[in-house]
Structure formats: structure tokens, C-alpha cells
Amino acid sequence: MAHFTKATSIKDWLNQRLAIDTVERVMMSEYWIPKNINFLWAMGMVLVITFALLLVSGIFLLMYYQPNVDTAFYSVNYTIMRDVDFGWLWRHVHGVAASVVFLIIYIHMFTGIYYGSYKKGREMIWVSGMLLFVAFSAEAFSGYMLPWGQMSYWAGMVITNLFSGGSLHADGLVEWIRGDYVPAQAFLTRFFMLHVLLIPLAILGLIGLHFGALRIPHVNNQDGEEIDFDKEAKKYLAGDKAGSKVMRFANDFMSKDMMVVGIYLVFFFYLVFWNYGFAMDAVNFDPADGLKTPAHIYPEWYFLWSYEILRPFSVDIGLVAFAFAQVIFVLLPWLDRSPNTVPANRRGLFAIWFWVMLVNLIVLTAMGKLPPEGMFSQIGFVSAILFIVQWLMLPFITMFEKKV
Amino acid sequence: MENNSRRGFMGKAFGAVAAVGAIGSLFAMKKSWDPLPSVRSAGFTTLDLSVYKDNELVTEKWRGKPIFVLKKTADMVAKQTESQKARDIEVNGSHYMIAIGLCTHLGCIPAYNASNQGFLCACHGGQFDFSGDVTKVPPPRGFDIPPFKIEGNTLVLGEAGPEYTKMKESGVTL
Amino acid sequence: MKNKEPLILAVVVIFSLITYYLVEPYAHHVMHKHVESEHFAYADLPALAANGDATRGQDLVMGAGACTGCHSIEAAGMPAAMEAQDAAASYGVNPPDLSNVGVIFDERFLADLIKNPAHALKVEHKFTEESGKMHPMSAFAGGGGDIDQEVADMVAYLKSIALKAEDVTPKIAYENACGRCHAMSYENWTQIGEKPSFKEKKDALAYDIKVLQYEDSLKAYMGKLPPDLSMYIRSRGEHFVSTFIENPQAQLEGTAMPRVGVTAEMAEKVIEHMKDSGDTKRAERESVGMNVMIYIIIFAIFALLWKKQVWRDLH
Numbered sequence: 001m002a003h004f005t006k007a008t009s010i011k012d013w014l015n016q017r018l019a020i021d022t023v024e025r026v027m028m029s030e031y032w033i034p035k036n037i038n039f040l041w042a043m044g045m046v047l048v049i050t051f052a053l054l055l056v057s058g059i060f061l062l063m064y065y066q067p068n069v070d071t072a073f074y075s076v077n078y079t080i081m082r083d084v085d086f087g088w089l090w091r092h093v094h095g096v097a098a099s100v101v102f103l104i105i106y107i108h109m110f111t112g113i114y115y116g117s118y119k120k121g122r123e124m125i126w127v128s129g130m131l132l133f134v135a136f137s138a139e140a141f142s143g144y145m146l147p148w149g150q151m152s153y154w155a156g157m158v159i160t161n162l163f164s165g166g167s168l169h170a171d172g173l174v175e176w177i178r179g180d181y182v183p184a185q186a187f188l189t190r191f192f193m194l195h196v197l198l199i200p201l202a203i204l205g206l207i208g209l210h211f212g213a214l215r216i217p218h219v220n221n222q223d224g225e226e227i228d229f230d231k232e233a234k235k236y237l238a239g240d241k242a243g244s245k246v247m248r249f250a251n252d253f254m255s256k257d258m259m260v261v262g263i264y265l266v267f268f269f270y271l272v273f274w275n276y277g278f279a280m281d282a283v284n285f286d287p288a289d290g291l292k293t294p295a296h297i298y299p300e301w302y303f304l305w306s307y308e309i310l311r312p313f314s315v316d317i318g319l320v321a322f323a324f325a326q327v328i329f330v331l332l333p334w335l336d337r338s339p340n341t342v343p344a345n346r347r348g349l350f351a352i353w354f355w356v357m358l359v360n361l362i363v364l365t366a367m368g369k370l371p372p373e374g375m376f377s378q379i380g381f382v383s384a385i386l387f388i389v390q391w392l393m394l395p396f397i398t399m400f401e402k403k404v
Numbered sequence: 405m406e407n408n409s410r411r412g413f414m415g416k417a418f419g420a421v422a423a424v425g426a427i428g429s430l431f432a433m434k435k436s437w438d439p440l441p442s443v444r445s446a447g448f449t450t451l452d453l454s455v456y457k458d459n460e461l462v463t464e465k466w467r468g469k470p471i472f473v474l475k476k477t478a479d480m481v482a483k484q485t486e487s488q489k490a491r492d493i494e495v496n497g498s499h500y501m502i503a504i505g506l507c508t509h510l511g512c513i514p515a516y517n518a519s520n521q522g523f524l525c526a527c528h529g530g531q532f533d534f535s536g537d538v539t540k541v542p543p544p545r546g547f548d549i550p551p552f553k554i555e556g557n558t559l560v561l562g563e564a565g566p567e568y569t570k571m572k573e574s575g576v577t578l
Numbered sequence: 579m580k581n582k583e584p585l586i587l588a589v590v591v592i593f594s595l596i597t598y599y600l601v602e603p604y605a606h607h608v609m610h611k612h613v614e615s616e617h618f619a620y621a622d623l624p625a626l627a628a629n630g631d632a633t634r635g636q637d638l639v640m641g642a643g644a645c646t647g648c649h650s651i652e653a654a655g656m657p658a659a660m661e662a663q664d665a666a667a668s669y670g671v672n673p674p675d676l677s678n679v680g681v682i683f684d685e686r687f688l689a690d691l692i693k694n695p696a697h698a699l700k701v702e703h704k705f706t707e708e709s710g711k712m713h714p715m716s717a718f719a720g721g722g723g724d725i726d727q728e729v730a731d732m733v734a735y736l737k738s739i740a741l742k743a744e745d746v747t748p749k750i751a752y753e754n755a756c757g758r759c760h761a762m763s764y765e766n767w768t769q770i771g772e773k774p775s776f777k778e779k780k781d782a783l784a785y786d787i788k789v790l791q792y793e794d795s796l797k798a799y800m801g802k803l804p805p806d807l808s809m810y811i812r813s814r815g816e817h818f819v820s821t822f823i824e825n826p827q828a829q830l831e832g833t834a835m836p837r838v839g840v841t842a843e844m845a846e847k848v849i850e851h852m853k854d855s856g857d858t859k860r861a862e863r864e865s866v867g868m869n870v871m872i873y874i875i876i877f878a879i880f881a882l883l884w885k886k887q888v889w890r891d892l893h
């Protein structure tokens with residue numbers, strides 16, 4: 001039993017019970033961050049802020065949204081957009097943030113790949129991050145169902161059909177997921193539950209894991225330098241702030257985080273008020289109609305690359321390729337056989353691999369949206385093959401990489 | 405915390421700017437909680453007073469609440485005391501008791517007994533007379549009277565006419 | 579150490595913009611046919627032959643075998659002979675009241691419509707000889723004189739009784755131009771008029787039944803029920819709606835939707851009304867947007883200054 005003394009202040013009272021000073025030290029003031037990092041390291045904070053925006057706007061949407069196939073479209077487009085004061089603002093913030101969060105996730109992810117931040121003790125950061133990506137994808141998809149417009153309905157139809165497994169004809173599984181023969185009331189209510197409860201809970205837990213996984217190995221840096229954090233921290237605390245290679249998370253790096261967040265929010269709110277079309281597809285402003293497929297259906301932009309890996313092949317091969325694309329990024333720490341934890345530009349062939357991967361994903365993204373006809377179809381096919389080949393090659397090109 | 409001293413002037417200034425933003429967003433959040441315009445615009449009920457019969461209680465609905473309408477008999481009108489008269493609503497020569505049919509104690513709906521011309525609330529035993537005034541505790545006061553406006557032989561609930569304003573000033577509406 | 583951040587930022591921005599360009603403007607350009615506006619000139623229709631005389635026009639419009647056999651003109655004290663759903667049962671769609679057609683529709687269009695309805699409406703593909711179907715509006719055969727002069731007189735009369743253009747509200751423009759085929763439930767509009775509020779449920783249901791009867795006739799006439807336009811300004815966008823109103827065939831060949839024939843000014847009002855239904859908060863979005871932007875720029879500047887102060891000691 002710990003020994004408690006009469007508290008001298010509220011802070012002391014809390015300190016004895018919650019050790020707030022220690023928490024503050026470990027997570028904030030003596031959470032040492034290398035100085036040689038650039039603004040890409042602020043993407044974590046940008047994601048936290050975006051997630052907070054999603055959470056707050058989502059709470060206000062939840063107060064008026066009705067998860068019923070007869071009233072869902074009306075509750076979104078009439079009640080929330082016309083009737084509720086600032087309802088339109090919550091919807092625009094929610095829709096735009098849901099799209100932009102993936103842009104930031106991709107930047108965050110490719111920062112990690114470029115600087116090798118998934119290696120040497122940082123594997124769990126990568127794995128938890130990829131799990132977050134999966135959870136965010138599920139969250140985005142389930143949320144996309146809720147307005148119950150044409151895109152909601154047909155995306156629900158197409159994506160749940162993926163689970164039939166092609167020639168396996170697992171129609172029972174598809175019906176189990178939908179709770180009906182087609183996406184209908186049971187489907188809408190269960191995806192509503194997933195969107196507002198189960199997946200957000202998973203995301204919150206995974207965010208905790210992701211942060212925790214980062215605390216012990218510390219943040220990577222842009223030069224592939226191995227830093228003795230204890231030694232550098234002592235130097236800093238002794239007063240040699242300028243000479244130390246590290247800085248405090250709060251307020252040193254946090255001030256930069258906030259600067260990046262400030263610039264990001266200017267961009268974000270510009271999109272919310274003036275350029276929201278990319279995040280709120282026009283087709284979804286038509287109410288769901290199970291007897292009429294829209295002329296063009298396509299997923300939101302952040303799913304397009306994996307959708308395009310599915311599309312150019314016959315159904316079974318397509319599903320296998322699609323499944324491959326979904327899991328392969330998680331395995332990156334083990335597929336990369338090189339001992340180097342340095343930026344890609346110092347890693348020879350890997351640098352080429354990185355830039356080709358990035359450009360190819362953009363090509364796949366574009367082809368995923370364009371109609372699958374003529375040249376677009378062929379480019380998509382070649383890109384999908386290239387994507388698979390690149391991953392198969394990765395262990396070999398990294399195995400022979402010279403130690404730097 | 406020791407951090408605060410290190411935060412310096414710009415840190416405090418930035419914190420203040422962020423706080424202004426947080427308060428601004430609270431304004432939007434508050435507005436989103438307000439009753440919807442569609443709810444507010446539906447807050448009017450028109451009663452056609454020609455349909456009511458003497459000493460027969462009819463319950464109408466206004467803003468989701470029950471509204472008691474009781475047309476008084478000549479006998480009732482004649483025996484009204486001053487305080488009962490203060491609650492009386494006269495339209496085209498007929499006299500009515502019109503009030504929100506919720507016990508002012510804790511909101512149950514009292515029942516009307518036409519033979520003894522009074523209301524009894526089954527929840528806690530409160531009683532009211534035919535004018536809606538309280539005759540037995542626990543209710544602290546008579547039935548509340550909703551804003552009304554007389555238009556010919558109809559009554560619009562939700563709008564305040566001169567007769568209502570007069571009653572309100574005398575304090576019997578609450 | 580050289581500062582690489584501007585270069586990194588440039589790379590991030592360029593890749594993001596390329597992706598955006600490909601999936602948004604470029605992909606939509608490939609997916610959707612682009613139709614240029616013709617500014618509601620109706621250049622395919624001949625200009626009016628002569629100056630019309632409204633007094634003579636009145637006699638022609640009211641004359642036997644002319645307009646008032648089917649059309650009401652409330653402005654001239656001639657109410658509709660039938661209820662909307664009964665008229666639709668006879669004609670497929672309720673023939674419009676002519677009170678304000680003179681201001682809503684272009685004069686060339688009106689003149690051509692009187693002489694050859696299916697031509698002016700660009701629905702001749704529906705009423706071919708093989709189909710055996712006739713357009714429900716019969717062409718004006720002439721009153722015995724020069725038909726072009728007579729038509730000009732009729733148009734002059736219709737213009738003389740109509741509201742002034744500035745008095746036509748977006749709602750009136752919509753009701754005249756679109757409202758007999760397209761409901762707009764968010765504005766409480768049905769094809770037979772604005773739905774009143776009923777105290778009795780059976781009255782409300784009786785009204786709904788009339789609407790359903792009307793819609794059945796309309797469905798039979800048009801091939802399918804014309805859509806509710808409540809959210810069309812957001813599901814189709816202003817450019818599509820405008821060019822579609824101008825010439826439906828240019829956007830969607832073979833569509834049963836007739837050319838509307840509105841003037842450019844009235845087309846704007848129709849679109850304004852669609853915005854009043856589907857994008858009601860557009861003005862608030864602008865003003866709130868400006869305030870938020872001003873705030874967030876100040877926020878960013880203070881964050882930048884804070885960072886500068888904190889980092890002064892770190893180098």
C-alpha cells in the first residue's frame with residue numbers, strides 16, 4: 001500500500017494518485033525526438049487532428065441521422081443539410097475529412113517506406129499502422145453506405161459480392177454479411193452499428209497501440225542516423241539545447257506540429273467550403289434505387305488502386321490479386337531483407353523500386369476511376385501486373401543491397 | 405507546470421487563438437442542438453370551437469402536449485369565483501377552460517370527472533376544479549395556459565393574442 | 579545541412595495534384611459528354627415573322643379549335659375545366675395554364691410550338707408515323723389568314739397577359755417550366771401543385787391518390803416517371819441541368835424529356851429554384867467559409883510564430 005500524504009495543492013493531490021508529472025515527462029517533455037526530421041514527421045499530428053474533426057462532426061451527424069432505408073436519404077439531405085443549423089457544415093467537414101484523411105495516411109505511409117521507418121525495432125509501428133489503415137478503410141466504406149444514395153447502394157452491392165469468392169460461389173456468406181439477398185434494412189443498420197461503434201472502438205484501440213509502439217524505439221530520422229537518446233537527452237537537459245541532437249516532443253516538436261497543422265487546416269477548410277465535390281460524389285445525391293445501376297460506378301479515390309488490381313483479370317484471378325494487394329503492405333518489414341535503415345535515395349535499386357511503386361499506384365488509381373475501355377484497360381492490366389511483380393521482386397533486390 | 409514558463413509569450417498567444425477557435429465551434433455546436441425550424445414551425449394548432457359540447461372534456465394536441473378543452477355550462481359560468489373567472493376564456497359568448505392537460509406537480513395527465521366537475525391526478529392525488537385551478541396539493545398551481553389567439557370562433561394555440569397577454573400579466577398562465 | 583523541406587513539399591504537392599487531376603477533372607471529362615451552352619438562342623427555330631397584334635391574338639387564342647379548348651388561362655379569367663389528374667388521364671400530362679407562358683418561354687419556341695409541337699419540343703422521334711402516336715397537342719391549323727402573322731399575334735397576346743419578367747419568382751418559373759412532370763418533394767411540390775397541409779389523414783391520403791393517378795398517366799405518356807428534382811442541383815450540377823433544359827437531346831439522345839423552351843433569364847430562375855431546394859445553405863456556406871478561412875489563417879500565423887520562437891533555442 002502506497003503512502004499518501006496530505007496534498008499541498010490540487011496538482012500534488014492528482015500527482016500522488018495519477019502520477020501526472022511522470023506521465024507528462026514520459027509522453028511530453030522528455031519524449032525525445034531527433035532534430036533531423038522534416039515536416040513529413042508532423043503527419044501523425046495532422047492525422048490526430050483530422051480524426052478529431054471526424055469524431056466531432058460525426059457526433060453531430062449522429063444526432064439527426066436515421067438508419068432506416070426509407071428515411072436515411074431524407075435525414076441526410078433534408079434534415080441535416082437544410083433543417084439543422086450548421087448541419088451542412090458537419091456533413092461537409094465529415095465528408096471532406098474522410099477523404100483527406102486517406103491522402104494524409106498515404107503520405108504518412110510512404111514517408112515510412114522512404115525512410116525505412118518499419119525496420120529494426122519499428123516493425124510494430126508499421127503493423128499497427130497498417131491495421132489502422134484497414135480499420136479506416138472499413139470505417140470509410142461503412143460510412144459511405146449511410147446516406148443511402150445510389151453510390152451507397154451499389155458500392156454495398158459490389159463490395160459485398162467480393163465475398164462470394166468468385167467460382168467458390170459463397171453466396172451464403174454474402175447473404176450473411178448483408179442479412180438479406182440485397183443490401184436492405186438489415187444491411188444498413190448493421191453497417192451503421194459498425195460505423196458508429198465497433199470500428200471506431202477498434203480505431204481508438206489501434207491508435208493507442210500505434211502510439212505505444214513508437215515510444216520505445218523512438219521516432220526515426222531523415223538521415224538514417226542511429227542516435228543515443230539517453231546521451232543526447234542529458235546534453236539537452238544540461239542546457240546545451242543547440243548542441244543536442246534531440247529535442248522535447250512538447251513544446252519543441254509540438255510547435256512545429258502545430259505549424260504544419262495550421263497550414264494543413266487552411267487547405268482543409270478551403271476544400272470544405274469551396275471544393276468538396278471530390279469527397280461528396282454527385283451520384284450519391286440520387287436516392288438508392290435497386291433497379292437502376294448508375295452509368296459509372298467507382299469507389300472513392302483512396303480505394304481505386306486496389307480496385308484496379310481486381311478489375312483487369314478474370315473473376316478468380318482478380319480476387320486473388322486483390323487479396324494479395326490488401327495484405328502485402330503489412331509484410332513489408334519482412335520482405336525488405338536489407339539491413340539498412342536509411343532513406344531510399346541511398347539504397348540503390350530500392351530507390352527505383354520506391355518511385356516506381358509510387359507512380360504505379362497513382363496510375364492504378366487513375367485507371368481505377370476511368371471507364372475500363374480500350375487503352376485504359378490495357379494500362380490498368382500492365383500496372384496491376386507491375387504492382388505484383390514489384391512486390392515479388394522486393395526480397396531479391398533488397399537481399400543484395402550493400403550495407404551503407 | 406514548469407512547461408508553462410517555457411512556453412513563452414508566443415505559446416500563450418497561440419493558445420489564446422486556438423481557444424477562440426474552440427469557442428467559435430462551440431457556437432455552431434450549440435446551434436445544432438436547437439429545436440429544428442421544422443419543429444418550431446409546426447408549433448401551432450388551430451381549434452374550431454364550434455365542435456365542443458357543454459361539460460364534456462376534449463383533449464387536443466399542441467406541441468406534443470395534451471390540451472384540455474372544456475366548454476362550461478351556463479350553471480358553471482354563473483357560479484365562477486373571481487379567481488376562476490381570471491382563467492376563463494370567452495369566445496363568441498361561450499366560456500371555455502383551455503389549458504395544458506399536465507399536472508403542474510410532475511407532469512401526469514389528470515382525469516376529468518364530469519359529475520363532480522373536477523380533475524383528479526392519479527399519480528399523487530392532486531385535484532383541480534373545472535376552471536383548471538388547483539384545489540388539493542401536491543400541485544403548486546392550476547393548469548398552465550398555452551399562448552392562444554382568438555380568431556372568430558377559432559383559437560390558434562402557439563400565438564399570443566391580447567386576451568392571452570392580459571392573462572399572462574395577471575400571472576395565471578403559469 | 580541543406581534544408582530539403584521545400585523540395586519535399588514540392589514532391590508531395592505535385593504527386594497529390596497529379597492524382598487529383600487524374601481522378602477528378604480528367605476522369606469526369608472522359609466519363610461525361612461535354613455539351614456547350616447555346617445561350618438559349620434557339621437558333622434552329624425561325625425568328626418571328628411579323629410584329630404581332632395582341633388584340634387579334636386574343637381572338638385567335640380564344641377562338642374555336644385553338645388554345646382554350648384544352649388550356650386554361652387564369653389571368654384571363656378562364657379556370658381549368660378539369661382537375662389535373664383527369665386532364666393527365668386524357669392528354670398524358672396536364673396541359674399548362676397559359677397565363678404566364680409569354681414570359682417564361684422564348685417567343686421563337688412558342689411560335690414554333692403552336693405550329694408544330696413535336697418539332698419545337700424536339701420529341702419527333704417519339705411521334706413517328708411507324709409509332710402511330712400523335713403528340714397530344716394538336717398543331718394550330720391557322721385562322722384563315724397568313725398563319726405566320728396569326729401565330730405572331732397569338733404570341734403577342736400571350737406576352738401581353740403574362741407577368742413582367744422581374745415579377746416571376748424562381749418558384750413560378752419552376753412550376754411553369756418543370757412542375758407538371760417533376761415533383762420537388764423538399765419544396766412540398768407535387769405535379770398537381772403545392773401539397774396543402776391537411777388536418778385529417780384521409781384528406782391527405784385522398785390528395786396522395788390524386789398525385790398517384792396523375793403519375794400513372796405521366797408514366798404511361800413518358801415511358802417512366804420523371805424524377806423528383808429536389809436534389810438534382812447536386813446530383814447533376816448546374817452546367818448539366820442548364821444545358822439539359824436547353825436541349826435534352828444534346829445530353830441524352832432519345833430521351834423522352836421535351837425541350838423546355840425557356841428564355842435564358844427563366845432558365846436561371848429555374849436553376850435558382852433548384853438551388854433553393856437542393857443547396858439551401860449556399861450563401862451561409864460562403865459567409866461562414868470566409869470567416870473560418872480568416873480565422874484559420876490567423877491560427878496558422880500564430881502557430882508559425884510560436885514555432886519560430888521555440889526553435890530559436892534549438893539551433
